[in-house]
Amino acid sequence: MEKFCLLLVSLLFLSLLFNGGTARALRNQDGSEEWGYVEVRPKAHMFWWLYRSPYRVEDPAKPWPIILWLQGGPGASGVGIGNFEEVGPLDTNLKPRNSTWLRKADLLFVDNPVGTGYSFVEDTNLFVKTDEEAAKDLTTLLIKIFNRNEKLQKSPLYIVAESYGGKYAVTLGLSALRAIEAGNLKLKLGGVALGDSWISPEDFVFSWGPLLKDLSRLDDNGLQKSNSIAQKIKRQLEGGQFVESTESWSELETVIIRSSSVDFYNFLLDSGSDSTTISAMELGLSKRISMRRYSKYLSSLRGAPGGDGSDLDSLMNGVIKKKLKIIPEDVTWGKQSDLVFTNLEGDFMKPRIKEVDELLAKGVNVTVYNGQVDLICATKGTEAWMKKLKWEGVQNFLGKDRTVIHCGSDLTIKGYYRSYKNLHFYWILGAGHFVPTDQPCVAINMIGAITQSPGPGASS
Template sequence: MKNLSHFITIFLFLVPFFLGTENVTALKSHDGSEEWGYVQVRPKAHMFWWLYRSPYRVEDSSKPWPIILWLQGGPGASGVGIGNFEEVGPLDTSLQPRNSTWLTKADLLFVDNPVGTGYSFVEDDKLFVKTDEEAATDLTTLLIALFNKDEKLQKSPLYIVAESYGGKFAVTLGLSALKAIEDKKLKLTLGGVALGDSWISAEDYVFSWGPLLKDLSRLDDNGLEQSNSIAQRIKQQLEDGKFADATSSWSELESVILANSNNVDFYNLLLDEGSDSSSTLSAMELGLFKEISMKSYSKYLTTMRSRSFSPGGDDDIDTLLNGVIKKKLKIIPENVTWGGQSNKVFSYLEGDFMKPRIDEVDQLLAKGVNVTVYNGQVDLICATKGTEAWLKKLKWEGLKNFLGKDRTALYCGSTKTTKGFVKSYKNLHFYWILGAGHFVPTDQPCLALKMIASITQSPAT
């Protein structure tokens, strides 16, 4: 990964150039390989973005070089921090090159979404978004600000790639961006939407947890009965439109699952939460900040932080983002403290948290947008069992043919060990990623890189 070494060389020695427009404040590195800044998406609501231009860029007229917009989950988890330094960006949390960075296949755009997440901030709490659609509107405003005045960006098809709750943002953004493109307000080509372990249908996920854990001996009949009982309550609350109540019941169900399974890790069901192998990403992703859930996770967080970590390691991401990275970026306000997960963002979206977004997936498919769904085999929070359940609820005309197709086995490297499967029909694609939990790029980096190259039709070799 020789081409990535320049990111380390220039990382702390960037010569920033100011770029200013009416609602955009930005800096870029001297060599143009990085740009970052704020877009004021609404008065007093500021969204932070960070763009990496790939040193592996290949100019191919038949396959234009793609750009990936990475959307983190939570809601309220930071893509600029987690997705960038923990998963797919050029450098890891020790500021060393990541051999599996997706920058080898595309340019990367990280955004702290919604406002109030990570480095993004609001000047008034009333400006926090309360719905996925409001978040999509802000993101569309950001895309308009970045793309409309940059012809180089306009030449690259945009692929919206999401993880966890980010999948709900991705499908609502996809539709919002398409409308803006049709209305000639946004100058870009939407290449596709990819939903990684995405919280598209809460109902299908909560109903998957009990049976899946029972089959794997992690719950007994009593635990299964308790789990299914709360899942049924959630189903009724969703049907009655009591979405905030459903969020509270979801939190209660997590606690029941933890108690009956002796603390299974929701992000890798083969592990215990807080175990030595458990990912530190877990504490920063989907939900987990309701009062009930926080009690059950306090032991986990204490355990993780009590261990000895090397400087700049996973546990040090808060120090990294509030220290050397904040200093490098230069434009982060002094009163803005980076955090992996914003409690306020989650709280304001509490009423939308459990709402399904299956209809939005249907609309994207009907409009001909390439939609890719990928899932880690041992994820629990967004279990493959639940993903397959909501997928079968699609009204898309090609669903029957898709379900009837055979899967193709996937391999990585020189070995013939099965790493996953893929199934495609027209513009719907599904990847089963073996051995991966909730964080596919971290757990199966080789196959994730191969998959993203296929999704984006990257001309890179």
């Protein structure tokens, strides 16, 4: 009887919240924030949160942009991680962030795919199984948000991704273009930016061993073990064994951790694997450890209790959930959804180079940026997959000289930049996997250049 009453309350809540497939959106008093749910498919609900910039500059020659931030994982929460730990207006202590990307654009965060963060499904069969399915849901979300708001339609949308989010970004870019061409989606696609993105898993796993050997983090024996598993992954991918290749990816990460104790998100740091982690690996739980490593990294840098992100969990399930008012009581926010990852493990190791080629061929501005000391999506691997592009301009791009990047009055070299037509690449020195956190000044100026924003820059 108790379960029936809870179900009835939940259904009543949903009937009040949703109307015609679109959630009732709420906003704060001054209209600078708006959020809500979109029912992207029956019983599949995606949460979004839009911030309007206080730095907005009205310039007809350069319309104020909107950035859609896509987190990685897969299954990591953009509404939580990207927002409060990387580029949003407030940090996890709810203090203003000087390096917020609101200086350059409005920010739209989503918990994608459904089942991530505040997004939820009423039936576990509704989790997405492919990047294309995730892109279709995101396109539906954009249709529901943009088609009803003429002001938003005037701003170009830039899809900016991190890590696995890069695979969502390129598939969404193509899906959104099709919807725009068909007249179903009313927005201007400004471009796609791929930050330390998991575009070609094969190229990344082959980069790990040689890179770590050159850094003295692996010896010849460790290099041989790494390359052997990478070769196995290559054979599995060629044979269409995508789930098996995901298992081998996890095996390779475990071998590298045991051999080098290197941090996958900054190869200058140690992984800090404790006896509990090692025991979990020995028990065959290495994939679960690999899945959760992404969502723990930023919290460990900030010295969160136990390095497990418990402070962000408390914030999102406490003060923020209370503020938002529309999160169902039985939805518990989490940094990383194991179920989302598990349902995508058949797509996890599939490359998305072809989609990048298609975007370039359609004239879409594509920017790639990479942190120098990232390992999981190492620059060495990124450069390798970019050389595989079939886009007609790739050889001219590769032949261009790089331009040095500084920040503000600091004459220290912060990175390098190369551009040809609609393909652009940033090498960000001193940054690991999370560029906006590691090099905030460079990141703000870079995103300003990508979006051609008239907003204020950053100083060193």
